[in-house]
Amino acid sequence: xxxxxxxxxxxxxxxxxxxxxxxxxxxxxxxxxxxxxxxxxxxxxxxxxxxxxxxxxxxxxxxxxxxxxxxxxxxxxxxxxxxxxxx
Numbered sequence: 001x002x003x004x005x006x007x008x009x010x011x012x013x014x015x016x017x018x019x020x021x022x023x024x025x026x027x028x029x030x031x032x033x034x035x036x037x038x039x040x041x042x043x044x045x046x047x048x049x050x051x052x053x054x055x056x057x058x059x060x061x062x063x064x065x066x067x068x069x070x071x072x073x074x075x076x077x078x079x080x081x082x083x084x085x086x087x
Contacts, residue, residue, distance in 0.1 A: 040076040042069065043086035056086075 039058040044051065047065055053072040055064045066072035076083035 040081045041086045042072045
């Protein structure tokens with residue numbers, strides 16, 4: 001095997017397109033989708049008479065219920081999301 005080969009096959013890295021938009025002109029659908037995969041909301045809830053903490057995606061989709069706030073926040077962070085509290 002010749003390690004000094006002049007075979008210089010270029011493997012181009014994929015080019016990422018930069019998308020820009022004006023947040024003042026978002027449609028309702030664009031606003032609802034904003035942060036869906038990055039932000040989760042944690043809020044206190046009562047489930048069958050027991051206090052818990054609901055975790056919702058940014059668009060309001062319910063994802064889970066935890067027994068206490070610390071567990072809810074840990075679950076959000078484990079999924080590499082930012083947790084925001086809702087009162």
